Amino acid sequence: MRDVAVIGIGIQKWGELWERSLRDLWVEAALNAINDAGVDHIDSMYVGCMSGGLFVGQEHLSSLLADYLGVCPVPATRVESACASGGMALRSGFIEVASGLSDIVLVSGVEKMTDVDGGGATYALATAADAEYEVYQGATFPGLYAMVARDYMHRYGLTREQLAQVAVKNHDNGVLNPHAQFPMKMSLETVMNSTMIADPLRLMDCSPITDGAAAAILCPLEMARDLSKNPPIKVSGMGAATDRIALHDRPDFCEFRATVKAAEAAYKMAGVGPDEIDFAEVHDCFTIAELCVIEALGFFARGTAGQATAAGETARDGKKPINTSGGLKSKGHPVGATGIGQIHELVTQLRGTAGERQVAGVKRGLAQNMGGSGGSTVCHILEVV
Amino acid sequence: MVGIVGYGAYIPRNRIKLETIAEVWGADAEAYKRGLMLYEKSVPSPDQDVITMTVEAARHAVKRAGIDPAEIGAVYVGSESHPYAVKPTGTLVAEALGATPSVHVADFEFACKAGSESMFVAMSHVKAGEMKYALGVGADTSQGAPGDALEYSASAGSAAFIMGAEQVVAECLHTYSFCTDTPDFWRREYQFYPQHAGRFTGEPAYFKHTYGCATRLMEMASMKPEDFAYCVFHQPNGKFPANAAKKLGFTKAQSETGWLSPWLGNTYSGASPMGLSAILDVAKPGDKILMVSYGSGSGSDGFVWQATERLPSVQKLAPQTRPQLDDNKVYLSYGQYAKYREKIKRAK
């Protein structure tokens, strides 16, 4: 298996992008990534998208996007794993490069979520849960994570304030990210007094509805310096795992087993442990998710992530900076694009080009991208070579 | 011996007080209470209807009967508020009970006596030897037009009776039906609320049929009021059944057990069947019960039941009727009630 590097990244400022369609968004990000890498062709491409069908009434994104990028007849594949679609697209591209089948592969993610109204978006997102046994009963995604939060609070004494600190911290980071949808500071009071969505989760515990795309160019590490002027960032670890789709079928609602397993595999492949990860982008679709995830990744002991967050341990200047990009909360969550958006942040930090939000001296970062209420997860470890 | 082998009732928890309704319409609550002897009524939640209440009531009946629901050969639900105009209530009830696919099903409708008629037909199948068990149900989530006298009474409930020839808890000794064409109350196709003929609903309608049925039935059975431990009549309000019992010569002691309407309201097809369920909850072996329903249009079905030795052993096997009426009540505001009963005009 060949080592794989990321040599180009592309994104745009995420948000409610009324003027631009799904194809506009994706082509923009893809061109940015190709221009960033400086490659003169691609051999293959992967697109992560959760639900083109429900959000914009468009499937067959492989053909559409290859067509509008102007790269036909390059083979293209759409990858879907709910909100982990982007990360899974990277995994697919990684495997294709590592196997020797292709040399230069574009991996990407896109979601255009604002063409439908709030009810339509809620419906589309809910299809990531068990349609017959959760959604039918009246479950929503905030509702499922709220049940995790309630259980976590009951068992570990997590306070409402500690939970809100996750959002405060991520907005503190997002302020410094030019691509963030909501680059504004958020006070603890604002988070704690925001509209109730699914008790105990409030509006500011939830990631927003976002339009956006992101892309990256992969190649064999050995060719990276010939193909691009960018410093190669090696994908040193990768792992993916699944868990029961319905939250109620998991023995422990606060243990994100797919994340535990995906991280184990990624650490093993990279030959490192959680302590050797300098910083991470994690899937904070809801504040409670970030706490459960950073425990599942082994950064913090079970039941302690809330205190650690309140103590500033996950801030940019803390011992384990989490979501320096602003996370899904501040940067935005165009579901299919999120996993590649995380890679954009890791590469930016590892290149040392994150500007004001740059974490000094980082050499190795982890991205954790999760589908549904934790039914699928993919982790990647990226490092400077 | 043919009769009831299992019975069950279901009453929603929501109530609305008569005062709460009267206040909205500027009506004299005290006069209504005196005149109709009504204090409060049950209200279904938006997620409750004749189907859901009947599934619960019928499950209670199955528990008391201790039978395999697959042996139920007919499911007849009598109601004037079937959730669908076209598509049976009974198929869903049968499916939920596990009585499908070897089962006869049709929904019954005859104003407030669809329930007693379904009980009669179910029992007749068993008597004819057509099947081992048959289910007859009376249930309604009736609507009264806002501001109309019916709004104070129209309520929700279901009572289900499994008829059989073995392990009977209440034997049917006699039946009789008294029926004429009398336009006292109706609802035309596509109309949301029923209409009624005011005081014409009393003497020539409710009382004529109730007395006619009860009198003839007692003659046929060679029985007098004092031969019965209990009586129960259709209960469109509190006053009508109380007057009927009195005029026929029954005492308060005989009639009060099945007299639910002052606190339950009028459950239409469910009314006298639910009263019967409350009596069966407490009756002793050998007790005889006179039951007379009334349905506008008009007709009365009469039954003489006699409790068997088996009855006491099943009374506590499922939720009883009085406790459902008396306990765990939730009182609604008129606004909540209007929302729950879809009385608020909204954008389509």
Place this chain on the structure above:
Amino acid sequence: MAFIPSYWRETPQRYRYEGNKCIKCECKHDSKCDCETGQVFFPPRRTCCPWCDCTLEPCTIATTGKLLTYTIIVVPPTQFGDEAPYALGICEMDDGARLTAQIVDVPLDKLEIGMPVRIEFRKIQQDGHAGILMYGYKVVPNS
């Protein structure tokens, strides 16, 4: 929009709470999966895992259990718009079966983790004012 065939197909689970149960677990996949004898599946499954010779038998799940966790949905999906705020919880029934269901007939401030619940048959959704009515299980306090 209602998906009528899929609604109809789930009838045994929605109306009668049918699942299945592993009465003899003979998984040859030691420690790699979480099969175990006595496990109740709701909805029923074809297999515990592909390497099982487990014996699965149809069963009806217990209708009483307890509340493991819950939320109050304030912002509902469109089809539940009239019901919000409503309580939704995960229940573990007495035989171990787990389900997600609305908790009704309880004041929202009286919900509690661990509270005893039982299943009641209710209307779950309706397809507008002209489409089909969809039924199933909710839970109520079992006091």
